Amino acid sequence: MGMHKMKIGLILIVTCITFLTPVHLAYLPSATISDLTLKNLDFAMNLYRKISSHDDKNIFFSPLSISTSFAALLMGSDGVTHKEILKGLNLGQLERADEPELIPRLFQLLHENITQGGSLKLEHGMALFLSQNFSVEEVFQDHIEKYFEADIRSVDFADSKGSISFVNEYIKNKTQDKMTDMLSTLDALTKLMLIDTILFQGSWRKPFNPNFTSNAPFHVNNYNIVQVPMMFLEDKFYSMHDVALGAKVLRLPYREGVSMLILLPNKGVDYTVIDDAITAKRFLSWIKELQRSTLEVNLPKFKMESSYSLQNLLPDMGMTSIFSNTANLTRLSKEEGLKVSEVVHKAMIEVDETGTIAAAATTSGIIPYSLPRIFTVNRPFFFFIYHEATNCVLFMGRVINPIENHPS
Helix, strand or coil, X not given: CCCCCCCCEEEEEEEEEEEECCCCCCCCCCHHHHHHHHHHHHHHHHHHHHHHHHCCCCEEECHXXXXXXXXXXXXXXXXXXXXXXXXXXXXXXXXXXXXXXXXXXXXXXXXXXXXXXXXXXXXXXXXXXXXXXXXXXXXXXXHHHHHHCCEEEEECCXXXXXXXXXXXXXXXXXXXXXXXXXXXXXXXXXXXXXXXXEEEEEEECCCCCHHHCEEEEEXXXXXXXXXXXXXXXXXXXXXXXXXXXXXXXXXXXXXXXXXXXXXXXXXXXXXXXXXXXCCHHHHHHHHHCCEEEEEEEEEECEEEEEEEEHHHCHHHHCCCHHHCCCCCCCCCCCCCCCCEEEEEEEEEEEECCCEEEEECCCCCCCECCCCCCEEECCXXXXXXXXXXXXXXXXXXXXXXXXXXXXXX
């Protein structure tokens, strides 16, 4: 994907890929980690609404990858810029004047909790590429290495072609060849590039039998019906019905502690109405109210790729100065004129019979409900891939058309 020409500054690239492979079971999180995951969940829902207001197609992104990137930038910011990042990430209540390293430490603990034991196939990494003559504050460099295990590398950005090749190869390796050609252009005045990659590979705990997959209608809207490869599995699943919202919820577990939660609006309920009602509280209430029953599940196979220029979305969430000439990144570097020029987030997901590959409300009115024996996902739906022990959302998305695989 291309990048627009930019002034001197910093480029933030966030990539994520999801596949289905094993996931792991962590210990119960501490209250502080629970606080962070709740705040991250709120941020995820807020960002989703901003994306959906600009896009009426398929959506897929990793809120964890994006929030982690900006948590790292938070350590390099000061003044108004620092306050705006806190507000945009919904982390203001976790800021402690006497514990300036609390938030990065919580992100570190969350990552350790999610990947504890090593059975979860989640590769999450960060890299900081610096111009050869660019000076970074020692404290910032120490902290980004300590809390985010960031690779720090020197790059000759004056050699645009060589830099593009070097960065693309790095991202390709980190995402196991799933994300290629992330950059196509790069301004020679670039001073610093922050890259965050996340790769999830998950195998269904109970795989779908490919022999039962067959073409079936999917109702994109009242006027558009497409034929999609529909997977089938009959087993015991956890599900519930949010009566007030007008939607049903189904949990499909991967191996070792990660699940996909599918939110399917009832027939006749417009998915755009659901957009505004998805909140952290509501998400957690769905998980709490799940009930086990035997179901016939029909789920379409789908694969999609999305990319977003977050500098066009995040200002609507209060992050404005970091993209302007008034940016205060003095804790990152004392060099003048430093700002975030562009934030590129690219994600892809593939869901089939074996699993998934991805890169990148109040409880009032919500009751347990004995669903019909058949749960057929044949109209636009939402999905969340989350770590069960912490309720941390790794990825989330919306499928309008399962056979439409397009860069947004």
